[in-house]
Amino acid sequence: MQNIIQVFLGGMIGAIIRYEIQLVVGTTVMLWIVNVLGSFILGCLNGFFEKKESKLKLFFTTGMLGTFTTxxxxxxxxxxxxxxxxxxxxxxxxxxxxxxxxAAFIGYLLVRRKET
Incomplete structure (x- = not known):
């Protein structure tokens, strides 16, 4: 149940942010902003969480970025x-x-954890 709540709350935030961007710049420009920026951030998060378990991963990836990108x-x-x-x-x-x-690939490469 905790995972569902995390996805729900993250999704609500991501959808609101995307909607606010759309109000300012219009649909076509919004798509470029949210999809490229969202892909970059998702790549960063995947690199960060690659070898680390976190209860926040679902909140940010599936929830927030899942609804932010479209x-x-x-x-x-x-x-x-x-x-x-x-x-x-x-x-x-x-x-x-x-x-x-x-953008996703660059974000991943910038943030991934290096094995030592």
């Missing part, structure tokens, strides 16, 4: 762009995916 909105926006202009939609999909995966 694959469904990315998919919907990508689909609409593909319908409007296939090249632009394809570039958007590849650009966002490459940026997000690269």
């Amino acid at each position: 694959f469904s909105t990315f998919s919907e926006t990508s689909f609409n762009m593909l319908l409007e202009e296939s090249f632009r939609g394809t570039a958007y999909i590849f650009g966002m995916t490459l940026a997000s995966v690269s």
Whole structure:
């Protein structure tokens, strides 16, 4: 039950932060901010928690970052762009995916615990 509460509370916070960013910058820019930044932070957290058990991992990863980043909105926006202009939609999909995966990898490398 404690894990469910952690995911719930983290998810509530992540969703609120994402919504506030969307109010300020609009949906398309918000997607870039939350997906790339969220991927970077998730990479950092995965590096940090790699060899360390923590009760906060679920709160931050599955809960907060799970709702902060948004694959469904990315998919919907990508689909609409593909319908409007296939090249632009394809570039958007590849650009966002490459940026997000690269950010996660960089975050992981920066924070991971080195074996001694």
